[in-house]
Amino acid sequence: MMNCWLGIDVGSVSTKLVLMDDEQSIIKKVYLKTGSSPMKSVLKGYEELFSGTKKELRICGAGTTGSGRRIAAAMTGADVAKNEITAHGVAAVSVDKNVRTVLEIGGQDSKIIFIKDGAVYDFNMNTVCAAGTGSFLDRQASRLGIPVSEIGALAEKSTNPVKIAGKCAVFAESDMIHRQQEGCKSEDILAGLCDALVRGYLNNLATGKKIIEPVMFQGGVAANTGIKRAFEKALGFPIKVPEQYDVMGAWGAAIIAQKKVKQNGGASCFVDISSNPDNWEMKSSMCNGCANCCTLVCVLNNGKTMAKWGGRCS
Numbered sequence: 001m002m003n004c005w006l007g008i009d010v011g012s013v014s015t016k017l018v019l020m021d022d023e024q025s026i027i028k029k030v031y032l033k034t035g036s037s038p039m040k041s042v043l044k045g046y047e048e049l050f051s052g053t054k055k056e057l058r059i060c061g062a063g064t065t066g067s068g069r070r071i072a073a074a075m076t077g078a079d080v081a082k083n084e085i086t087a088h089g090v091a092a093v094s095v096d097k098n099v100r101t102v103l104e105i106g107g108q109d110s111k112i113i114f115i116k117d118g119a120v121y122d123f124n125m126n127t128v129c130a131a132g133t134g135s136f137l138d139r140q141a142s143r144l145g146i147p148v149s150e151i152g153a154l155a156e157k158s159t160n161p162v163k164i165a166g167k168c169a170v171f172a173e174s175d176m177i178h179r180q181q182e183g184c185k186s187e188d189i190l191a192g193l194c195d196a197l198v199r200g201y202l203n204n205l206a207t208g209k210k211i212i213e214p215v216m217f218q219g220g221v222a223a224n225t226g227i228k229r230a231f232e233k234a235l236g237f238p239i240k241v242p243e244q245y246d247v248m249g250a251w252g253a254a255i256i257a258q259k260k261v262k263q264n265g266g267a268s269c270f271v272d273i274s275s276n277p278d279n280w281e282m283k284s285s286m287c288n289g290c291a292n293c294c295t296l297v298c299v300l301n302n303g304k305t306m307a308k309w310g311g312r313c314s
């Protein structure tokens, strides 16, 4: 029987699950679309993660992160539910203990994390501007009729990147449409788009901050070599995309869970959801506890409340 640790990162665009061994190496990972239901994506990802491997493994603990971390934690009895900054920072340090800056771009937000001596000391996060996100790239790729996974290779062919406004998704899109109408080549528009996204990212998140090497680029958008190249051009030095770039948050959550469970003398709250995969649901309701009237989110299994959050009063 092999000891392992589960990490789950439920993002707005994708859900990531990893199985990590005692030495913190990833044994298996799953990356799938979150779609309309984070619960369904957790169940589907879980099934996929354990298919064919489960019998020889013992899950010693679980950690969750991402915007849906509380949902995943309620479902799996996770030992920790950590914010993405901490989870991404921890995983980056486990790849390179000297890392100083982490650039993370996901589906609907982007972050910069500053690290010293293996610990996060500052960060910045952009959740309001769509221009600096993967979903914006997805939309532009689909408008140009190409898969997002091909942006990098196409942008690489560009000899004359066009100038595109990077401050706002609406302006960037209208600039791109304008360039298309002027007959600019797709590769030049895509290279301009990558430059614009990186310019916007650095203006939004890194103004007044020093980006110190080594720099690690992670999150789903790190698959996009056009964005990596645009960062290197803007920063003037190479950046590193770790092998597990797409599951760094889930990996970090697993590492944090391992530490917590070990501190607790090995006691874990983990529950194997494959023994109980049906009848999971979420409900929201208004709290009447005080004048704030907060929206409460409730995770239920077979009608039984597993977790509830969202209220400001007790």
Ligand code: ADP
Pocket: 010, 011, 012, 013, 014, 015, 105, 106, 107, 108, 109, 133, 134, 135, 137, 138, 148, 149, 150, 219, 220, 221, 222, 223, 224
């Ligand atoms: P989340 O914010 O939900 O955690 P991710 O970090 O997985 O999402 O980022 C999702 C984004 O990553 C997508 O919107 C897409 O732009 C980008 N992406 C994912 N896979 C690829 C790929 N193979 N090539 C280029 N871009 C990709």
